[in-house]
Amino acid sequence: MFRSHYDSDVTVWSPQGRLHQVEYAMEAVNLGTATVALKTEDFAVLVALCKPSSELGISLPKIISIDSHVGISIAGITADARLLSRYLRTECLSYKHSYSTIYPVQRLVTNLGNKLQITTQRYDRRPYGVGMLLAGYDEKGAHIYQVMPSANVLICKAMAIGARSQGSRTYLERNLSEFKTSSMHDIIVHGIQAVSRACPLDEELKIAVGIVGKDQPFKLLSSVECDAYLELAKTSERHETPPETPAETVEPSAVPSDIDPTSTGFSEEI
Template identity: 50%
Template sequence: MFRNQYDNDVTVWSPQGRLHQIEYAMEAVKQGSAVVGMKNATHAVVAAVKRTPSELASYQKKIFAIDEHCGVGIAGLTADARNINNFLQTECLNHRYAFSRPMPLNRLVGTLGNKMQVTTQQESGRPYGVGLLMIGFDHKGPHLIQIDPSANHYECKGMSIGARSQSARTYLEKHLDEYLGAQSVEDLVRHALRALRDTLANDQELSSKLISVAVVGKDHPFQVYDDEVVQELISVVVKEPRAAVRPAQSGFALDADLMEDDDTNRPPPPEPGVSVATAVDQHGRTEAGYSPSG
């Protein structure tokens, strides 16, 4: 039985114990433009690349404000992200109305995880094709949380999702102690911009038209920065040499690389068969017995 006979429905397991529809949703996240998040002792930052579909169109919004104390950066399908953002805003609003205080991040993420997990076990829908990096600040301090289409979520010190995000994660791993010990918000944002620059092609450079940055922290409500404010921080990072040199790659080539792992290029799983075993009884006669293989 071929692989495409197991991926028509999210409720069907493959022989390898995989849900292909969820893996396809994760591939949609990998094809979205990159998002980088990090935190230190007092603040959390998320920076995102604003991709434009053409020269005639405006950029797609990549960072959404949820409440005064939290927000998300997204990679994947923007329409799914707007749906999730509306849900999160409603949950925070209801919590403020009922308890007169901001909603704790762990409770908010748990509620979102329950909503996203339902789509992985009902055949009437599909998983959300978007990955989230949520930043926030509550009574426990700053938070950076990664949320996958599979509804798994992880508390992180630094993380990157989207296209070419591995380059940014390499930077985050090498400079972990530096940004964790950053003394100012400006230093933390510059580290995020340096990591984000590594995800760009060689013929691209950081600019205020390409980058959005959001900051939240102690005595600092969630706020998104664009244009002139970001340009001041970018001007310092642009003068620094790039960490790695890679050949220029167009968006079409990037999508082609991500699609190399397509169904048609994979061999089908082995067909469940039946093996014949022979046994010799006490009189020396052979008896044929059947046992399923695999």
Template identity: 40%
Template sequence: MSSNINLYDTDCSTWSTNGKLLQVDYATKAIDQGSITIGLRSQKFAVLVAQKRSNSKLSGYQEKIFQVDDKIGMGVAGITADARVICKYMRTECLNHKYVYGSQHPAQRLVIKISEKSQHKTQTYGKRPYGVGTLIIAQESDGPKLFQTLPSGDFYEFYGQSIGSRSQAAKTYLENNLELFKDCNDLNTLILHGLSALKKANQGEEELLPQSVDIAFVGLESNFTLLSEDRVLSYLQQLDTFAPANQMEVEN
């Protein structure tokens, strides 16, 4: 039995007897080992909130959010080296599109290209899937967008989503507060919802610090912006007094 498993899990183009590509399953599990990244969008803004990790007290924090184009950015969970490869590909595609057409690359078409690139890894002998999941925010002519891509080549569009370790608690918060943030026109409130979801997922773990949290947003009148540590600190200070309306009703 073990020899059969070894046969199937060393090649991502061979199906197991259970009808699975084990290498794709392993790549998906790598996402769950990464630190959490949260994305949410309203009618006017899309926001990314991510928790960064440090290997030791002597090292800096790993990047979790990358700018792709003026109005496109991505947050990641999983193998950061794979994320950089995908980010470089996205930036190249955006530059080529801007050079040829003189306009921003359509976000959904870019997501499809990434998904096709990821899926190609699952049908080529000697390759392995990218061990990273992405949350991509973009501002389009019809409003902000939030997409998720997976190592299998699947992609989805969301109002709110979280990936990485302990992401289920953040998903529960987003589901419970969907009606509050999806029509929210205030950027500060939307960011605080993202930080509240991060706080729910981080309960009992290390304290949220401005050095260990990344916040980025994009909007109709705002290019992709990654906040400085000072601005992140100001939002973390507001978090203690922030209470969503439905949470206040439950407490009352």
């Protein structure tokens, strides 16, 4: 009942102690198309669902290249993601110009979190309505970070965000132990199988894949490469599905003669 009175300004708390503007931004992430990030010791992979955004069938970019060692996948408002990606590119270029080396991934994500935090504290701003999964590789290895509109920054081994992403997170949790030692091809297949859990059954699975790692600059796979990995993922999933075994039937002769077949197993005393 108080929402209409307390949701016009991000600095105004509701009587329940909630910031509705921040909650709206988080809901925009939950309504966005699902995306998945996962990593091995040497590679970090981003896999995102692609859906046509207009009658012309044009898909907005779901994975954005930031630098040779960093890329992001998004869920939420694409315009906000474009602004943040421009900020990240500027930071990487400035750091490379000043120090002649790549921007450390952890420091880059920390600065991004600080930028998002400002929009949750000033009345003249609104929170960015986009969630991001950032994949990077530097001298410390492969990294996956989750960045949310509330300025929460989480270090992850694997993560999925967006609409219907609960099934993807369940798949990632069940297979987490395999990711660390997987090859580059296997981790891409795992990412496709995870994101397929978030795709509606009546829609064709269309994906975008980005990968970065050891001796591998950030790269967006072409449509031909994505189709090849899709076929590989479908084949692997068929092999992993165990055949259904018929239920065992009990022959009448196997029932002991001293048991009444009509008995319920409980004795009743009067």
